[in-house]
Amino acid sequence: MAKFQTVRGMRDFLPLDAKKLRRVEAAAKEVARLYRFREVVTPLVENYDLLAAKSGEDIKTRMYAFEDLAGRKVALRPEFTASIARLIATTLRNDPKPLRLFSSGTLYRYDEPQFGRYREFWQSNFEIIGSDRPEADVEVLSLTSNIIRRLGLRNHWFKIGHVGILRGLLLEEGVKDEQQNSVMQLLDAKRRTQALRAARKFGVSQEGIATLKKIFEAKGKDALKVLNQLKRKLKKYESAVAGVENLGQIIELCRDSGVESHIMVEAGFARGLEYYTGMIFEPLAPEMEISLGGGGRYDRLVELFGGESTPAVGVAHGLDRITLALDKQNANPEFSERFVVVIPIGAKLIPRALAIALQLRSKGISVEMEIMGRTISRALQDADRRKANYAVILGPKELKEETLVVRNLKNRQQTSVKIQELSQILLERFS
Numbered sequence: 001m002a003k004f005q006t007v008r009g010m011r012d013f014l015p016l017d018a019k020k021l022r023r024v025e026a027a028a029k030e031v032a033r034l035y036r037f038r039e040v041v042t043p044l045v046e047n048y049d050l051l052a053a054k055s056g057e058d059i060k061t062r063m064y065a066f067e068d069l070a071g072r073k074v075a076l077r078p079e080f081t082a083s084i085a086r087l088i089a090t091t092l093r094n095d096p097k098p099l100r101l102f103s104s105g106t107l108y109r110y111d112e113p114q115f116g117r118y119r120e121f122w123q124s125n126f127e128i129i130g131s132d133r134p135e136a137d138v139e140v141l142s143l144t145s146n147i148i149r150r151l152g153l154r155n156h157w158f159k160i161g162h163v164g165i166l167r168g169l170l171l172e173e174g175v176k177d178e179q180q181n182s183v184m185q186l187l188d189a190k191r192r193t194q195a196l197r198a199a200r201k202f203g204v205s206q207e208g209i210a211t212l213k214k215i216f217e218a219k220g221k222d223a224l225k226v227l228n229q230l231k232r233k234l235k236k237y238e239s240a241v242a243g244v245e246n247l248g249q250i251i252e253l254c255r256d257s258g259v260e261s262h263i264m265v266e267a268g269f270a271r272g273l274e275y276y277t278g279m280i281f282e283p284l285a286p287e288m289e290i291s292l293g294g295g296g297r298y299d300r301l302v303e304l305f306g307g308e309s310t311p312a313v314g315v316a317h318g319l320d321r322i323t324l325a326l327d328k329q330n331a332n333p334e335f336s337e338r339f340v341v342v343i344p345i346g347a348k349l350i351p352r353a354l355a356i357a358l359q360l361r362s363k364g365i366s367v368e369m370e371i372m373g374r375t376i377s378r379a380l381q382d383a384d385r386r387k388a389n390y391a392v393i394l395g396p397k398e399l400k401e402e403t404l405v406v407r408n409l410k411n412r413q414q415t416s417v418k419i420q421e422l423s424q425i426l427l428e429r430f431s
Contacts, residue, residue: 009111009119017323020332021122024319025104027150028124035143037102037126042083044106048073051082053304054275057185062110076108079273080125081298081314088129089307097130097310104319115324116290122319123293132299132311134249137279140295140315141254144283145261147317148292152331153285156292157262160223160251160281161269163296164243165230169211172237173204187270192216211237216268223251226265243278250279275301279313287328293317338430341383343370345395353394356404356419360392363423365430384409390426 006012013021032039045068052060055078064076077083080103092099104124111117126143128136141158148156166187170180179202186195196209204212214233220226227248234240251263261283271280271294278297285292295315302310326332340360344353357367368386370379376393383391393405393414404422407414417425 007119009113011118011120016335019335020323020326021319023332024151024322024326025122025124027147028104028317028319029102031143031147031150032102032124032126034146035100035126035139037100039102039104040084040087041105042077042080042087042103044077045074046077046083046086048075050086050305051075051078053082054273054301055079055082056181056188056272056274058188058272059109064108064110078107078109080107080123080316081127081273081275081301084125084127084129084314085298085301085307085312086305088302088310088312089305093307098136099127099129101127101129116288116318116321118320121321123316124319125314125316126295127312127314129302129310129312131313134246134253136311136313137250137297138253138257138259140313141250141261141281142257142259144293144295144315144317145259148283148322149260151322151326152333153322153325154329154331156283156285157264158281158283159264159266159269159291160247160279161266162243162247162279163270163276164246164278165215165234165240165267166212166270168239168241168243169208169215169234169237170199170202170204171239173199173208175199175202175204181274184270184274185272187268188272192268207236218267219265219269221262221264223263223265224248226267227251230267247279271296273298275304281315283317285325285329288321288325290321291318292321292325337389338365338426339368339386339388340365340390340392340426341368341370341379341386341388342392343376343379343383343394345376345393349394349396349399352399356392356394356422360423360426363427365423365426380407380409389430392422 048065051063059078063078068074084101106120107123108120110119126140128139167180170183183195183198186198196212199212200209211233218226218230227244230244231241275298276296277299280296282291282294293316297313299311342353342357344350354369357369360367380391388409391407391409398404402419403416404419405414406417
């Protein structure tokens with residue numbers, strides 16, 4: 001018999017792991033509700049050209065791309081934003097702005113599997129479409145902080161930069177868009193020496209190269225101090241200074257509005273997706289060497305897909321990465337339930353036992369019916385193994401008296417209670 005295993009880079013989530021993941025996803029969905037984001041569900045398979053349009057060369061080479069039976073080139077989505085931009089350019093183009101859209105689910109990239117990096121991974125995705133103002137950028141930072149704090153993850157911070165700083169300098173040095181993309185991809189891979197070499201090749205002056213080096217060195221937790229230093233170093237490059245000033249507005253708004261996250265500015269920071277035009281950021285935690293997600297502003301993506309010029313900003317959170325970070329901090333809670341096992345003694349009592357189980361479930365109590373035909377002692381042993389709180393035992397004698405036995409599986413004490421009072425008694429004990 002053949003022994004099958006999961007495909008490399010894919011995972012099974014066993015019950016406890018699935019519960020942890022769903023808890024993180026539930027926190028994201030609750031924050032979506034609180035911030036008034038409407039959920040949309042987009043296809044797992046999209047047109048390859050849509051996904052490749054502004055994904056960046058690194059992601060293009062790692063997409064799960066194939067031809068369908070009609071010969072069309074399609075791919076599994078590597079991220080959500082291209083699908084959302086397609087919606088804005090088509091189905092939702094006439095909806096009033098701003099639009100606040102939320103999605104969650106699985107994404108696929110052919111990465112080398114390692115800790116926190118899989119070929120199938122989970123994200124929650126938030127997009128604000130229609131506003132070019134800094135308060136929209138602050139909203140995605142705020143909701144990210146809200147999710148992380150709600151889950152109990154400690155000491156997180158944001159690494160934050162602005163695409164306009166680097167692109168502004170390169171633009172004023174005469175570097176074309178595609179060449180800029182090449183430099184940004186090298187920076188995203190943390191290959192700064194190669195990025196400088198590429199910039200020289202594309203015609204950046206000696207002064208420009210010297211200024212790029214200063215940008216790479218500009219980072220720190222005193223955000224406004226770093227930005228003021230950057231403005232002085234970039235005074236010759238008007239477009240780059242505009243990026244610094246925009247980032248300053250966003251950070252000041254975060255500080256003044258009480259967004260509870262530490263911010264570290266890193267001016268030479270880049271992200272792999274080519275569509276970013278403004279602020280970019282990643283949330284990080286001290287126990288993880290990889291980010292917990294990322295996002296930023298993309299003001300020209302919607303028009304690339306045939307829509308009107310539409311500013312937008314968004315963020316994606318790595319749900320499985322946040323789960324790992326919580327595990328690292330021992331911050332995942334013990335999962336306790338109101339859990340009862342109902343045990344009928346004899347086949348004739350099964351219909352009544354099923355009815356009692358339904359009654360308890362209607363009150364929010366989790367119930368497993370004994371459906372293996374075990375003896376009482378074996379059924380109680382199994383209930384212990386499954387970590388049930390109580391066993392409800394229904395026997396012929398009790399049924400005549402409209403009572404049953406409730407056994408506390410922690411202290412082994414048991415009492416006889418009226419069937420009609422069972423739900424209320426259990427709820428009181430659980431509370």
